[in-house]
Amino acid sequence: MTAVEPSAVPAARTAPEPATPAVVSFDHVTHWYGNVVAVNDISLELGPGVTGLLGPNGAGKSTILHLLSGFLSPSRGSVTIGGVAPWRHPAIFDTVGLVPERDSVYAFLTAREFVLASAKLHKLPDPKAAAERALQLVEMIDAADRPIQTYSKGMRQRAKVAAALVHDPKVLLLDEPFNGMDPRQRMHMMDLLRDLGQRGRTILFSSHILEEVERLADTVQVVVAGRLAASGDYRTIRRLMTTRPHVFLLRSTDDRELARVLMASPAVQGVALTKDGLEVRASDHGTFTRKLARSCRDAGIGLREVIPSDESLESVFAYLVGA
Amino acid sequence: MSVIEQPIIEAKSLTMRYPGGVTALSDLELSVQPGITGLVGANGAGKSTLIKILLGLITPSSGQVRVLGLDAQEQGPEIRARVGYMPEHDCLPADVSATEFVTHLGRMSGLPPTAAKEQAAEALRHVGLHEERYRQIGTFSTGMKQRVKLAQALVGNPGLLLLDEPTNGLDPSGRDAMLALIRRIGSEFGIAVVVASHLLSEIERICDHLVAIDGGKLLRAASLDSMTQALPWLAIEVDEGSEPLRARLEGAGLTVSLQGRALLVRLDGDPVFDTVRDTIADLDLPLTRLEHRRHHVEELFERRELDEPTEAKL
Amino acid sequence: MSTPTTSVIHDIGYKPYTGPRLGRGQILRALYVHGLRAVFGFGRGPKAKIVPWFVTLVMVIPAALNVYASSENKPLILDYSLMGVRMMLFTVLLVAVSAPELVTRDLRHHTLPLYFSRPLRRGDYPLAKLLALFTGVLAVTLLPVLITYLGQVASSTSGHMIWLDTRAAFPGLFVSVLQSAVLSVLALLLAASTSRRVIATGLIAIFFLVTLAISQVMANALGTSWKTHQESCVVPALDPNAPNLSGNLFGVGGGVNGPPDFVINQYCQGVNAREYGIDNVTGVKDPNKPGYADITVTYETPVYSAIAKAGGLANPVYVVEGLRIWVFNATDSDLPNPSPLGPLYGAEAALIVLGGSAGLFLRYRKVSVS
Structure with a gap:
């Protein structure tokens, strides 16, 4: 499902819905703590695959994850996982695994003990084997017998993921999973999550590192001040922002001439000559991209580079938050 | 700006073995030039050990280090007077105003009373804290706190800034602002900056050079241009x-x-x-x-996983 | 040169600092001054000033009464040497609030890496904090001694009186310095063991109160017996100028209505008539010295067990007090004279100050920078 709040674009537009069954669903969910509304009338559905949960600090990401893991009950609306409401429903823990942002308090345990404890908590038939399997999955076998307090941040993170994965949950929730990981641990965690997503798990992770979200997530959910500002594929979301001109960086054999040519097109709002090339603001994305190559050829200008500079998740996010 | 011939940091066959048998650094060769240098890959013991050695707080098992031309083992206090350090973790008191706090740390860097006040006001202005600087730090957002942390590193007018995960905990707009600030400090202020970060995309965005350390050894040191050819x-x-x-x-x-x-x-x-x-x-x-x-900086870490034996020789 | 009419855009960009930089000694001094201000709540909110200034005010009260007494030529309300012990609870209150103020904030907010990444050495931080607390406590405890002394000097009529008063004030100074040192070291060591200010204050208060209770139980309740003494001495039998020296003593030989206390105190060495109960006085006219009488005073002195004598060792304030009694051979205290355990008191005081400081320095060696 893709939906954009009216705050981001003048009229909400919806792209065609994919036909995957929803595993996780929020139906007009509002949650408040006292007078603070952390989540405000959010409706969303998540299917198998990796979804990124984005938003500025304090936008309500952790509240959403906690609502899903059954730590909180929605003040209004309903949250369901596979049709079951997680709040006060311990059986939900068999289908959900949560990796919290905070480090566990059991720092004196070894990773193996920690994961094994989690396996026993889930009353798995063979907790030992399940713990080994989970540790293997996060590549923590070698260090599994050291107390968690001796670990680096990335290793702690992996131990937590192993504990959350021990019962092979259908839904995996992660709060800032990449925090403190070094590049290799990051890449490894990304591969792990991507792989789990491809094997049909529903994975929702929050992150501030948009480059990572861009690479890992199939879809994103953007929360701004408790409201769901947009959801879906970020490129599609960008195209839905029709009032915002698309910015392209162009380099060519003759930038000045190209600027003249482009200014003649009604699809182009403005062109700026910079030291790196041309910065073009196109109001009509379709017409501009379709005409670009031909205009260059007709004018005899060699086109060297076309870079959409505000198509990244980073700029989409900035537009959504700033709007 | 005067041209400094000698490197900002120079380490020769630096080795640090802890009594417990942990080898944090082993035969590390390092040369950091002026500009902004990204320090990656050194998780856990390696990174903090290197920072402590650079500040002259611990003595390496063997090898030499010079920071800003000073010997780290002999001239620790002199180095620490000229190096601004921004730790990764929270380090700010809640019930003091930003101005008071930065002024006090300016005094601790060796500034006379009046100069400390002036430099604190300047440092806070440069990091973009204006009227809020008279408010208690406890009321600040994460982004503002990171700015205070940067200001306290900047207050003593350092020749080198050591920034440990400066974007930690920041949301995307906060990260953007912090990275832009670091870029400005490195280029306009003419202060050499070493940024320890796990985020390669960040390093690609702001750094001129990159130093990658792995297993206590230098994995790669190069200009960023050459790594993103x-x-x-x-x-x-x-x-x-x-x-x-x-x-x-x-x-x-x-x-x-x-x-x-x-x-x-x-x-x-x-x-x-x-x-x-x-x-x-x-x-x-x-x-x-x-x-x-x-090329992406990331390939540095991908490749090593594929053919470990050849890279290990580096 | 620019004239007032010239338009200028000034460069307010980053300018490197080119002025002087202070060395480690001066940075240490700055940290010390910062700490000393914190002891009295300066540079903090108004709440932080309540306790230190309350304690200071309370300390001034006996001193003010003393000054009033001197001006009226009456004996002091609170003697120099007893100020330390009598005002102990207020001093403990001061350190229980100030020591946590000095160290727990930096521990709690992990500010120490910012200090240790600056020119100061590891030991400089605890040293500055210790000196600051010591100075603050010393200033507060010395205040009544100083005010009383100035009051006494002002109402003195002779140089000799001033000299006597100076000598009398000396034990007060002794107690003030030692007490400040012992209390500062212990309070700071306790405060640095936790990062929560409230817990630190509680720890310090509990530590001093519990040890105080133990000390008092040991010193008072356990194993005190009385020993009877007889002392013979020659006292003036008759002085027409002193009408108090009348009575039947010189003719018949005594009873409990012997010569007044101060006569005994003056002429019978080793007898403190005010402190010990005089049981009996017998006497006859001195056959060789007209106008004098030979008397025999019977009195009792308490005999303290070793436990009672060691009692003061349990509480740091009493360690200082016991040391004072032993050093100045004082008899005005609630505590027994620790002799022959005096050296133990001295050793413990030294151990607290030196060992406690060492412990504090070790505590700060362990703090990591990154």
Whole structure:
């Protein structure tokens, strides 16, 4: 499902819905703590695959994850996982695994003990084997017998993921999973999550590192001040922002001439000559991209580079938050 | 700005073995030039050990280090007077105003009372804290706290800034602002900066040089330009019709492969650009991207996993 | 040169600092001054000033009464040497609030890496904090001694009186310095063991109160017996100028209505008539010295067990007090004279100050920078 709040674009537009069954669903969910509304009338559905949960600090990401893991009950609306409401429903823990942002308090345990404890908590038939399997999955076998307090941040993170994965949950929730990981641990965690997503798990992770979200997530959910500002594929979301001109960086054999040519097109709002090339603001994305190559050829200008500079998740996010 | 001939940091066969048998650094050779240098890959013991040695707080098991031309073992206090350090973790008191706090730490850096006040006001202005600087730090947002942490590192007018994960905990807009600030400090202020970060994308954005440490050894030290060199591949993205485009380009004798949503075309010379342009124009396709493929810093870590033995020699 | 009419855009960009930089000694001094201000709540909110200034005010009260007494030529309300012990609870209150103020904030907010990444050495931080607390406590405890002394000097009529008063004030100074040192070291060591200010204050208060209770139980309740003494001495039998020296003593030989206390105190060495109960006085006229009488005073002195004598060792304030009694051979205290355990008191005081400081320095060696 893709939906954009009216705050981001003048009229909400919806792209065609994919036909995957929803595993996780929020139906007009509002949650408040006292007078603070952390989540405000959010409706969303998540299917198998990796979804990124984005938003500025304090936008309500952790509240959403906690609502899903059954730590909180929605003040209004309903949250369901596979049709079951997680709040006060311990059986939900068999289908959900949560990796919290905070480090566990059991720092004196070894990773193996920690994961094994989690396996026993889930009353798995063979907790030992399940713990080994989970540790293997996060590549923590070698260090599994050291107390968690001796670990680096990335290793702690992996131990937590192993504990959350021990019962092979259908839904995996992660709060800032990449925090403190070094590049290799990051890449490894990304591969792990991507792989789990491809094997049909529903994975929702929050992150501030948009480059990572861009690479890992199939879809994103953007929360701004408790409201769901947009959801879906970020490129599609960008195209839905029709009032915002698309910015392209162009380099060519003759930038000045190209600027003249482009200014003649009604699809182009403005062109700026910079030291790196041309910065073009196109109001009509379709017409501009379709005409670009031909205009260059007709004018005899060699086109060297076309870079959409505000198509990244980073700029989409900035537009959504700033709007 | 005067040209400094000697490197900002120079380490020769630096080894640090802890009594417990942990080897944090082993025979590390390092030379950091002026500008902004990214320090990656050193998780846990390696990174904090290196920071402590650079500040002259612990003595390495063997090897030499010079920071700003000073010997780290002999001249620790002198080095610490000229190096600003921003720790990774929270380090700010809640019930003091930013001005008071930074002024006090200015005194601790060796500034006389009046100079400490002036420099604190300047440092807070440069990091972008204005009227809020008279408020208690406890009321600050994460982004503002990170700025205070940066201001206290800046207050003693350092010749070198050591920033440990400066964007930790910041949301995207906070990160943007912090990175822009570091970039400005490194370029406009003329202060050498070493940024320890796990985020390679961040390092690619702001750093001039990169030092990658792995297993206590130097994995790679190079300028960022050389690590993100253009590859002879052109990535082409069109909103529709990438199959016919691929067929036409191959028909024109180009080497084409598909990577994600992009077509990669081997760039054998300038005529390739024109072939691509004309083919797209002929097919009337919406061209959304035409870009050189570049090396990424990340490859440094990917490659090592593939062929460990050869890289280990570095 | 620019004239007032010239338009200028000034460069307010980053300018490197080119002025002087202070060395480690001066940075240490700055940290010390910062700490000393914190002891009295300066540079903090108004709440932080309540306790230190309350304690200071309370300390001034006996001193003010003393000054009033001197001006009226009456004995002091609170003697120099007893000020330390009598005002102990207020001093403990001061350190229980100030020591946590000095160290727990930096521990709690992990500010120490910012200090240790600056020119100061590891030991400089605890040293500055210790000196600051010591100075603050010393200033507060010395205040009544100083005010009383100035009051006494002002109402003195002779140089000799001033000299006597100076000598009398000396034990007060002795107690003030030692007490400040012992209390500062212990309070700071306790405060640095936790990062929560409230817990630190509680720890310090509990530590001093519990040890105080133990000390008092040991010193008072356990194993005190009385020993009877007889002392013979020659006292003036008759002085027409002193009407108090009348009575039947010189003719018949005594009873409990012997010569007044101060006569005994003056002429019978080793007898403190005010402190010990005089049981009996017998006497006859001195056959060789007209106008004098030979008397025999019977009195009792308490005999303290070793436990009672060691009692003061349990509480740091009493360690200082016991040391004072032993050093100045004082008899005005609630505590027994620790002799022959005096050296133990001295050793413990030294151990607290030196060992406690060492412990504090070790505590700060362990703090990590990154």
